[in-house]
Structures are given as structure tokens and as C-alpha cells.
Amino acid sequence: MSGATGGTAPRTTPRHRVVITGLGVVTSIGTGVDAFADGLRAGRSGAKPIGAFDTTGFAYSNACEITDFDPGAWLRDMAAEELGRAAQFAVAGSRMAVADAGLTEDDVRARRTLVSVGTTDGESRDLDHLIGLQVAEGEDRLDATVARRVWPGRLSAGIVRELGLEDVETVTVPTACAAGNYAVGSGYDAISSGDVEMALCGGADALCRKTFTGFYRLGTIAPDVCRPFDADRQGILTGEGAGILLMESLESALDRGARIYAEVLGYGLSCDASHPVAPDRDSIARCITAAHRNAGIEARDVDFISAHGTGTKANDVTEVGAIRQVFGDELPRTVSIKSMIGHTMGAASALAAAACSLALREGFIPPTINHRTTDPECAVDCVPNKAVEARLRVVQNNGLAFGGNNAVLMLGHWDANTADNLPADAAAAA
Amino acid sequence: MSADAVTTAQDLVVSGWAVSSPYGLGRDGFTTGLREGRRAVATLDSEQWPVPYDEAGLIPGFDIKAVLGRKGTRSMDRVTAIAATTVGMLLEEYGTGLAADPESTGLVLGTSGSVQSIMDFTRDALTGKAPYLVDPARFPNTVMNCPTGQSAIRHTLKGPNVTVSGGAATGLLALNYASRLLRGGHATTLLAGAAEEFSVQRARLEQVADHGGSAAEPLGEGAALFLLESGAAARDSGRTVLATVLGCRFRAFRSTGRASAVLKSCIDDVLAAAGRGPDDIALIAPGTPPGVFGKEEKVALDGFAAPRLAVRPLIGDTTAAGAAFQLAAVLAESAARPELADRLALVTAVDRDGTVGAALIRLG
Numbered sequence: 085m086s087g088a089t090g091g092t093a094p095r096t097t098p099r100h101r102v103v104i105t106g107l108g109v110v111t112s113i114g115t116g117v118d119a120f121a122d123g124l125r126a127g128r129s130g131a132k133p134i135g136a137f138d139t140t141g142f143a144y145s146n147a148c149e150i151t152d153f154d155p156g157a158w159l160r161d162m163a164a165e166e167l168g169r170a171a172q173f174a175v176a177g178s179r180m181a182v183a184d185a186g187l188t189e190d191d192v193r194a195r196r197t198l199v200s201v202g203t204t205d206g207e208s209r210d211l212d213h214l215i216g217l218q219v220a221e222g223e224d225r226l227d228a229t230v231a232r233r234v235w236p237g238r239l240s241a242g243i244v245r246e247l248g249l250e251d252v253e254t255v256t257v258p259t260a261c262a263a264g265n266y267a268v269g270s271g272y273d274a275i276s277s278g279d280v281e282m283a284l285c286g287g288a289d290a291l292c293r294k295t296f297t298g299f300y301r302l303g304t305i306a307p308d309v310c311r312p313f314d315a316d317r318q319g320i321l322t323g324e325g326a327g328i329l330l331m332e333s334l335e336s337a338l339d340r341g342a343r344i345y346a347e348v349l350g351y352g353l354s355c356d357a358s359h360p361v362a363p364d365r366d367s368i369a370r371c372i373t374a375a376h377r378n379a380g381i382e383a384r385d386v387d388f389i390s391a392h393g394t395g396t397k398a399n400d401v402t403e404v405g406a407i408r409q410v411f412g413d414e415l416p417r418t419v420s421i422k423s424m425i426g427h428t429m430g431a432a433s434a435l436a437a438a439a440c441s442l443a444l445r446e447g448f449i450p451p452t453i454n455h456r457t458t459d460p461e462c463a464v465d466c467v468p469n470k471a472v473e474a475r476l477r478v479v480q481n482n483g484l485a486f487g488g489n490n491a492v493l494m495l496g497h498w499d500a501n502t503a504d505n506l507p508a509d510a511a512a513a514a
Numbered sequence: 515m516s517a518d519a520v521t522t523a524q525d526l527v528v529s530g531w532a533v534s535s536p537y538g539l540g541r542d543g544f545t546t547g548l549r550e551g552r553r554a555v556a557t558l559d560s561e562q563w564p565v566p567y568d569e570a571g572l573i574p575g576f577d578i579k580a581v582l583g584r585k586g587t588r589s590m591d592r593v594t595a596i597a598a599t600t601v602g603m604l605l606e607e608y609g610t611g612l613a614a615d616p617e618s619t620g621l622v623l624g625t626s627g628s629v630q631s632i633m634d635f636t637r638d639a640l641t642g643k644a645p646y647l648v649d650p651a652r653f654p655n656t657v658m659n660c661p662t663g664q665s666a667i668r669h670t671l672k673g674p675n676v677t678v679s680g681g682a683a684t685g686l687l688a689l690n691y692a693s694r695l696l697r698g699g700h701a702t703t704l705l706a707g708a709a710e711e712f713s714v715q716r717a718r719l720e721q722v723a724d725h726g727g728s729a730a731e732p733l734g735e736g737a738a739l740f741l742l743e744s745g746a747a748a749r750d751s752g753r754t755v756l757a758t759v760l761g762c763r764f765r766a767f768r769s770t771g772r773a774s775a776v777l778k779s780c781i782d783d784v785l786a787a788a789g790r791g792p793d794d795i796a797l798i799a800p801g802t803p804p805g806v807f808g809k810e811e812k813v814a815l816d817g818f819a820a821p822r823l824a825v826r827p828l829i830g831d832t833t834a835a836g837a838a839f840q841l842a843a844v845l846a847e848s849a850a851r852p853e854l855a856d857r858l859a860l861v862t863a864v865d866r867d868g869t870v871g872a873a874l875i876r877l878g
Contacts, residue, residue: 139645140645141644141645141646142645142646161768203658204657204658205657205658206626206658206679208632208656211629211632211633211636212636214633214719215633215634215636215637215640215715216636216640218633218637219637219640219641223564226718226722228722231718231719231722231723232722232723232724234629234719235626235679235681235867236626236627236658236679237626237679237680237681237684237865237867237869238867240680241680241681241766241865241867241868241869244766244868244869245766245768245867245868248768249766250765250766250767250768250772250776251765252764252765252766253687253690253764254680254683254764254766254868254869255678255679255680255687255691256678256679256680257676257677257678257679258625258626258627258657258658258659258677258678258679259659259662259675259676259677260657260658260659260663260677263659266676270691270694273694273695273697273698274694276698277694277697277698279694293636293639293645294632294635294636294639294656295656297635297636297639297645297646297648298635298648298650298653298656300646301646301647301648301650301653302650302653352700353620353673353674353675353676353695353700354617354672354673354674355620355621355663355666355671355672355673355674355675356666356667356672357616357666357667357669357670357671357672357675358667359667360654360660360663360664360667361653361654367672370617370672374700378698378699378700485659486654486657486659486660486663487654487657487659487660487662487663487664487666487675488663488666488667488675489659489662489663489675489676
């Protein structure tokens with residue numbers, strides 16, 4: 085074991101290598117891994133006028149909404165009305181991830197599992213509905229069916245109930261817009277330490293008036309589309325969906341001959357502890373460095389960065405500044421899939437992790453669409469508008485959130501036919 | 515069964531704790547109140563709190579500006595203030611030296627944020643002159659990690675800052691999440707625990723929730739936080755080891771009738787992993803949820819002779835903070851009874867959404 089142990093405390097127990105073998109995605113550019121992969125390669129846009137709530141009075145109101153989701157297709161044990169839209173997305177993503185991993189739900193039931201789902205808003209869409217009733221019909225008006233499903237624990241508990249899992253740790257991680265990376269990171273630690281054999285981790289969120297209104301009021305909603313890193317970028321489009329990753333130990337995946345999308349090399353966390361909404365360059369750089377150290381890699385190993393890349397003035401300049409602080413002048417290509425699927429909040433970094441996994445497996449970099457002129461203040465090769473083919477070994481996935489909550493995930497290529505899979509060193513270090 | 519009472523460097527230990535509870539701010543009132551068995555649930559002022567409850571366990575006289583000052587509190591909501599206050603008390607009493615290394619010190623907080631803040635924000639959107647005329651300073655309150663992030667800002671905690679949620683098991687899930695972060699090398703010291711607020715909207719929602727076939731019980735509020743670090747880090751910092759975390763285990767039940775069996779399995783597992791048996795347990799702090807959930811928990815604990823510390827009947831249903839208060843009660847009892855040193859304590863939770871959990875700790 086080499087000295088690079090990552091973080092501030094020595095690890096004390098042998099670690100398992102952790103791989104991603106199943107992906108479940110619900111997005112505005114496609115549901116299911118094949119449709120999502122096609123959408124990423126084609127640079128599809130999920131932007132459209134909002135139908136989720138009445139937008140009268142707003143000067144503009146596009147979002148990346150999912151218009152073809154049928155909860156009944158994914159729920160077996162529970163009635164659709166027992167789960168809010170975010171939890172429904174999470175259940176659908178989990179069922180897809182299990183099937184995509186070539187597993188049956190009985191296989192998952194037979195293993196000790198972690199289910200960890202990140203979210204920003206939980207079922208705030210339902211809370212919007214409940215307060216709407218109070219406003220319209222009186223303070224005492226309550227829709228009890230909806231009231232029972234609003235608590236964020238349901239996002240993970242719904243998956244567990246639907247899959248009939250029993251030997252499982254069930255946790256929701258409401259760490260805002262980086263929550264997906266937090267959930268995947270906790271899954272990595274749980275598997276690598278041997279606490280669990282398998283993990284279903286990711287994030288889910290549903291469009292809601294509350295969050296659209298908040299971002300609109302802050303002046304950070306784009307009038308038309310999201311253009312990360314563009315000189316004329318005007319902000320985010322809110323989005324929705326779920327990304328769930330099925331993770332297991334490398335031994336487990338090899339034993340059952342599973343297809344491996346990617347290896348989870350490690351992750352880093354940091355907190356700005358300075359401002360509730362404005363990102364902090366030094367803190368983000370510290371998070372990136374922590375992730376590299378935890379993964380046992382160097383900045384020069386990174387082949388592309390999936391940026392948080394919201395397309396706001398502040399985020400893109402600060403984030404690229406932080407990347408530059410770590411990487412110097414030789415920046416890897418830095419893309420934002422939010423240009424395609426919008427800002428899916430707690431699902432964002434989980435869906436980006438799914439996109440990175442596909443990119444590593446299939447050898448391409450997803451584009452940043454809607455791009456015209458790169459802003460010199462955040463000058464990166466954002467792979468404008470068209471995906472590129474690329475042989476990739478290490479990919480970095482950034483997630484930044486309100487509360488100054490940063491999480492950076494490192495994924496590596498896995499190829500059963502070559503002996504030089506990159507994290508050999510990282511694994512030894514761990 | 516070994517009785518290895520020596521704390522090794524790798525052990526995760528609790529080296530400090532703080533509470534804001536219906537007994538008031540701080541550990542003394544909490545400890546005295548619990549040990550006297552004094553009920554801290556009181557009649558509600560129905561003018562101030564138009565809720566479908568007559569009683570609640572409120573932090574007495576909790577006033578955000580009085581406790582935290584005017585700076586940075588103009589738009590602060592109640593759960594954030596409760597969390598930030600409790601973090602402050604924990605650091606003040608036990609945090610010597612932590613300020614020198616803020617990047618290695620983090621916070622794992624169990625909370626589901628404030629439904630009141632979320633609903634108030636949308637109410638403003640629906641009732642204002644235009645649908646976007648909301649107070650932007652209150653937007654961060656509508657995101658569930660607000661108490662965690664704001665506590666970090668007020669107390670300069672730059673390490674991992676994580677928010678977790680899982681109903682009645684939240685406190686144990688936060689403890690386990692923090693343990694993994696420490697073992698994974700992501701921080702040296704973590705503040706871990708949970709916070710809950712009382713609010714009109716929470717009360718309305720909770721009143722119609724699933725209480726296992728029983729009527730809704732009075733709600734409570736507050737926060738309990740613990741300083742978690744390796745035994746070596748505690749020793750290096752000169753902090754006394756108050757307890758050692760031997761393990762947490764979780765399972766799930768689909769039908770309520772399975773809850774006792776899966777909880778019993780969790781208890782057996784944490785005992786087996788620690789190389790201990792039922793007779794080593796000297797103290798149990800159960801969640802005592804209402805209705806069938808409570809009956810199931812009781813059945814799972816039937817074979818254990820240790821005395822029970824029931825917190826919820828005294829301070830109310832503190833939901834997200836419930837299991838953290840149970841752990842705090844164990845530490846309070848342990849502090850008052852030195853003869854419990856080296857004995858084990860068990861904390862259990864049964865959540866209505868199907869999670870059960872057990873945490874085993876060694877006292878002293």
C-alpha cells in the first residue's frame with residue numbers, strides 16, 4: 085500500500101474496489117439508459133414551456149420537464165398516490181438500474197444493500213399543492229393523502245418498499261444540488277469498507293413552483309435555454325428526473341460476469357462556510373483536490389470534467405476559476421449536461437455521474453449544447469454542441485450546492501481486457 | 515465475550531454532546547428533567563400556534579434573535595436557529611483546538627428542513643402582487659440543507675457538510691453516515707446529530723400521518739449533537755471519551771408485522787459484531803413510537819433485561835431529532851451514573867416508512 089490514503093485520517097481497514105454496473109435514468113431527454121445515451125450523443129434538448137404549474141405572470145417560463153412519465157409502469161407494491169413525483173422517479177430509476185445491471189430484484193434482496201437518494205426539494209411540489217389549497221380554500225383545508233407522502237425519507241423508503249428489500253440501510257440525503265454526488269460517495273464508502281455488498285445511490289427531484297420562483301427572483305432563470313460557459317449565458321433552466329446507480333464491489337461484479345460501466349475511484353467533500361448561495365472558488369478547488377487525493381490520482385490524469393455548469397454568470401466563472409486553480413493552464417475538456425437536461429437539482433450530479441459512466445464505457449464526451457461564443461472569463465473547451473469520440477480513463481464529476489456544499493466524484497474506465505486499468509495505483513493506495 | 519474496555523486509536527468515540535430541548539438550552543436541564551421523569555410537554559398557546567394539537571414540547575422561550583443576536587438572523591428560520599445554537603454550544607464546550615483546523619471539521623445533520631419555510635415561500639408567491647415577488651433572502655430556507663449549511667457558516671466548519679433524512683431513524687443514520695466519513699478519511703472530527711422544529715405546517719402534516727393506528731401524540735422540537743472522532747484524535751485533543759460507537763445496523767420492513775423481527779436481527783448483529791451479548795447491555799433508549807410501531811419495538815426488546823430510558827413521552831415526538839435525543843439521554847444517564855462505565859447502551863428506532871435501526875455504544 086502506498087502512502088496516498090486520501091483525506092486527513094489514515095484508513096484503517098482493507099478496502100474493496102467499487103464499480104458501477106447498472107444505470108437507471110429518468111430525464112427530459114429520455115427515460116432508460118439507451119434513450120439517455122442517445123440523447124447525450126445527439127445533444128438533445130429537454131427545454132420546453134412549463135406545464136407543471138400555472139406560469140401566468142412570469143415573463144418567461146421554460147424548464148426541462150418530463151412529459152411522458154407513467155408511474156404506474158414502475159410501481160407494483162404501492163399506489164401511485166402514496167408517493168410524490170420525486171419518489172416515483174426514484175423508484176423508476178432503481179428498477180431500471182437493477183435490470184440494467186443484469187440482476188433480478190431477488191438478487192438484490194439477497195444482498196446487504198444501501199439505498200441512498202439525494203434531493204434538493206424532496207416533495208416540495210406536493211407542499212406547493214398543499215399550501216395552494218390553504219390559500220384557495222382556507223387554512224384548515226388539507227389533502228391527507230398528499231400530506232402523508234411529503235417527507236423526504238419516502239424518496240429512499242419508496243425504493244426499499246417497492247423492491248421489497250429487508251437487509252438494507254435506507255437514507256435520503258437532502259444536501260441540495262450536490263446531493264447526488266453525496267449519495268454516490270456514501271455508497272462508495274459503504275461498499276469499499278465492506279459494510280454493504282451493493283448500493284442503489286443517486287438523486288431525484290420534481291419540478292416545482294417554489295424552486296422555479298426562487299431562482300426566477302434571484303434573476304438566474306434563462307429566458308430561453310441554458311448556455312453554460314457562453315458569453316451570453318443567462319442562467320439555468322430548472323429540470324427534473326432521477327439518476328440511480330447500482331454499485332457493487334469489483335469482486336461481486338467479476339464473479340457474476342457483470343458489465344462494468346466504470347469504477348468509482350473516490351470523492352471529496354468541502355463546505356465553503358461563507359455564503360449561503362454564492363459559490364467560493366477556493367473551497368471548490370479544495371474539494372477537487374480532496375477528490376483527487378481520495379481517488380489516488382493527479383489532476384493531469386483527468387480526461388474530462390463534467391462541471392456543475394449551471395449556466396449562471398457567477399457559477400461558471402467561479403467554477404472554472406477553481407478548476408484552473410487546481411489544473412493550471414492545461415484544462416481538461418469541461419462540459420455541462422445541464423445544457424441538455426436542465427438543472428435537475430438533487431438528481432443533477434447523479435445524472436451527470438450516469439452520463440460520465442456511459443462516456444467511460446462507450447468512449448465519448450457529451451456536448452455542451454446551445455453554445456455560441458465561449459466566455460473568455462470561463463474559457464474552457466466545453467465540447468460545443470457536438471459530442472466527440474474519446475478514449476477516456478479518468479473523469480471528474482462536480483456537484484456544487486446552496487449552503488456551500490461541494491462534492492466531487494472521480495470515476496475511472498474499467499476494461500477487463502487490459503491490465504492497466506487506472507486505478508490500479510489508486511486501489512493500492514486505498 | 516471479550517470485555518475489552520480499552521479504546522483503540524481506530525475506535526470512533528463520542529467526546530462531547532449538546533442539546534436544545536423542551537427542557538431548555540443545554541445539557542443540565544435535559545439531564546435533570548429526564549432523571550426526574552418530568553414531562554416537558556406543555557399546553558400550547560392556540561393564538562400563536564393554530565394547530566390541531568393542545569400540547570407540544572417547545573424549547574421554552576426560544577427566540578432566535580435573543581439567542582443568536584441580530585447579525586445574520588433577519589431571515590433565519592426556526593430549525594436553522596435551533597441547529598446553529600446547538601452546534602455553537604457543542605463547540606463552545608468541547609471544541610478546543612478545532613478552530614485551528616476548520617477544513618478537517620465537518621457537520622452531519624439529520625433534518626428534513628422546514629416545511630413551514632417551504633410553504634411560506636410558495637404562499638408569498640401565490641398571494642403577492644406578482645408570482646415572483648418573494649423575499650429572495652428566504653429562498654435558501656426552502657432547501658433542506660439550510661440548517662446544516664448555515665451552522666457551518668456561523669461556526670466556520672469547512673469539512674464535509676452533509677444533511678441526511680430518514681424519519682424516526684434519522685439520528686442513527688446521521689451517526690452512521692458520519693462514522694463512514696471518518697473511516698473513509700474525509701474528516702478528522704465531525705459534529706453529528708439531528709434537529710427538528712415545531713411549526714404550524716409541520717403539526718398539520720404530522721397530525722394526519724401514520725401513527726400505527728393510534729392518535730397523533732404531542733410533537734416536540736430541538737436538537738442533539740455529538741462530537742465524533744477517533745479515540746486517537748480525542749486523546750490528542752485532550753477530550754474525554756464519553757462513549758465508543760460500537761456499531762449501527764439498519765433493516766427494513768414492508769409489513770408492520772415484520773418490524774420486531776428485523777429490529778431484533780439488527781440488535782443481534784451489532785452485538786455479534788462487537789463480540790458482546792444481551793447481558794452486557796445496561797441501558798436501552800427505545801424510540802417508543804405510537805401504536806403498532808411501538809408494540810413491535812417492545813417485542814424486539816423483550817429478551818433484554820436492561821432498564822429503558824423513554825425520552826419521547828417526556829419531550830414529545832421530535833421526529834427527525836428523536837433518535838439523537840435518545841442517544842443524548844443515554845449520555846446524560848451515563849454522566850450521572852459513573853458505575854455504567856464500560857457497560858453497553860442500545861438505541862433503537864422504528865420508522866413508519868419502514869426503517870428500523872439499532873446503535874450499540876460502550877459508555878465511559
